[in-house]
Amino acid sequence: MRLGIAFLLLGYVLSQFYRAFLAVLAPMLLADTGAGPDDLALSSGLWFLAFAAMQIPVGWALDTHGPRRTTSLLLAVGGGGGALVFAAAQGPMTLHLAMILIAVGCAPVLMAAYYIFARTYSAAIFATLAGTIIGVGSLGNVAGALPLAWAAETFGWRGTVAGLGIITLGIAAAVYATVQDPPRVASADGQKGSLLDLLRLPALWFILPLLFVNYAPAAGLRGLWLGPFYADVYGAGTAQIGLASLVMAGAMVLGNFAYGPLDRVFHSRKWVVFGGNAMGAACLLTLAAFPLSGFWPTALLFAGIGCFGASFPLLMAHGRSFVPPHLLGRGVTLLNLFVIGGAGAMQLASGAVHRAGPGGVASYQTLLLFFAVPLVVGLTIYLFSTDRTD
Numbered sequence: 001m002r003l004g005i006a007f008l009l010l011g012y013v014l015s016q017f018y019r020a021f022l023a024v025l026a027p028m029l030l031a032d033t034g035a036g037p038d039d040l041a042l043s044s045g046l047w048f049l050a051f052a053a054m055q056i057p058v059g060w061a062l063d064t065h066g067p068r069r070t071t072s073l074l075l076a077v078g079g080g081g082g083a084l085v086f087a088a089a090q091g092p093m094t095l096h097l098a099m100i101l102i103a104v105g106c107a108p109v110l111m112a113a114y115y116i117f118a119r120t121y122s123a124a125i126f127a128t129l130a131g132t133i134i135g136v137g138s139l140g141n142v143a144g145a146l147p148l149a150w151a152a153e154t155f156g157w158r159g160t161v162a163g164l165g166i167i168t169l170g171i172a173a174a175v176y177a178t179v180q181d182p183p184r185v186a187s188a189d190g191q192k193g194s195l196l197d198l199l200r201l202p203a204l205w206f207i208l209p210l211l212f213v214n215y216a217p218a219a220g221l222r223g224l225w226l227g228p229f230y231a232d233v234y235g236a237g238t239a240q241i242g243l244a245s246l247v248m249a250g251a252m253v254l255g256n257f258a259y260g261p262l263d264r265v266f267h268s269r270k271w272v273v274f275g276g277n278a279m280g281a282a283c284l285l286t287l288a289a290f291p292l293s294g295f296w297p298t299a300l301l302f303a304g305i306g307c308f309g310a311s312f313p314l315l316m317a318h319g320r321s322f323v324p325p326h327l328l329g330r331g332v333t334l335l336n337l338f339v340i341g342g343a344g345a346m347q348l349a350s351g352a353v354h355r356a357g358p359g360g361v362a363s364y365q366t367l368l369l370f371f372a373v374p375l376v377v378g379l380t381i382y383l384f385s386t387d388r389t390d
Helices: 002-020 022-033 038-066 068-086 090-105 110-119 124-136 140-144 146-155 158-180 194-197 208-214 216-234 238-259 264-267 272-287 295-308 311-320 325-356 359-384
Strands: none
Touching: 002 038, 002 068, 002 090, 002 110, 002 124, 002 140, 002 216, 002 295, 022 038, 022 090, 022 158, 022 216, 022 238, 038 068, 038 090, 038 110, 038 208, 038 216, 038 325, 068 090, 068 110, 068 158, 090 140, 090 158, 110 124, 110 325, 124 140, 124 238, 124 264, 124 311, 140 146, 140 359, 146 158, 146 238, 146 311, 194 325, 194 359, 208 216, 208 272, 208 311, 208 359, 216 238, 216 272, 216 295, 216 325, 238 272, 238 295, 238 311, 264 272, 272 295, 272 325, 272 359, 311 325, 325 359
């Protein structure tokens, strides 16, 4: 099982890479395919929406067929195949298709690991395990920064992405060979249950809105808008964009590791999540107010957005504590649907927000406020949630 978890972890490294690599490749994609920032915003948004849409069938498949077959099949066909399509793209439409395929392939990887954690380990350490796999997996986010910039300039972006497609196929085969499905659990009354049973739980109603908006700022800025921001506002090239991306990616890794055990340190999930995201909102608002404060001050604010916004594992643990055991697969994927669906919806809308802005630096200020205001609203609703640490 440990070897299987290791290969799922490698699959999640790729998932993090694929959701963040467009920001660094943006100048090259514009030159070779004609895809501008708005096109890439659509590609990135489609990735998140396709990923979110897959959570419902993935949840059913995890409960019905187990993580081994679900993950290996989708990762091979969608992840590996999508990367090869991306490497051959000649225009924005092919990039859109490739990103959808890659999202389908990445959709089950993290949830398969969470499913195994929840079936195999104590609920008390779920947040720590969840944070650890995201923290280690976020190395893919790091690889999608300065290392990707170097590889793309050395081997070409097409060769680099094609190589990653072949690696993805290899990891999918390894998942099939090593992952073991945990025993299935039936409900006490023998009923299979459904997604509607989860949506009837009042405890989730105050958690789901924050899940919808929590990840969107870090995903949208790191995954796409950081590159155009530095190119347009500071005239930065690929190397500088890669450096700023690396700083933010590193902060996101640190945040994922830091959040994991904090519920046991402070004996609360709710207030750790609330405090961290409040600081993330403060970083967003500060960056919106002072976008011309310099390369390093803005890079540190981007890093703060990434670090404080990395509360996903603790939010997942909070929501998962209310999910019945026999609906675990559907439960974790429902929570993830809100996270990724929110990121995708806001990423799609971000292109229109940027276009509708007054132009120049002011358009990026509008974009930052677009990410900040929903986060504040989500935090306000979350204040009424029930804390739970078991």
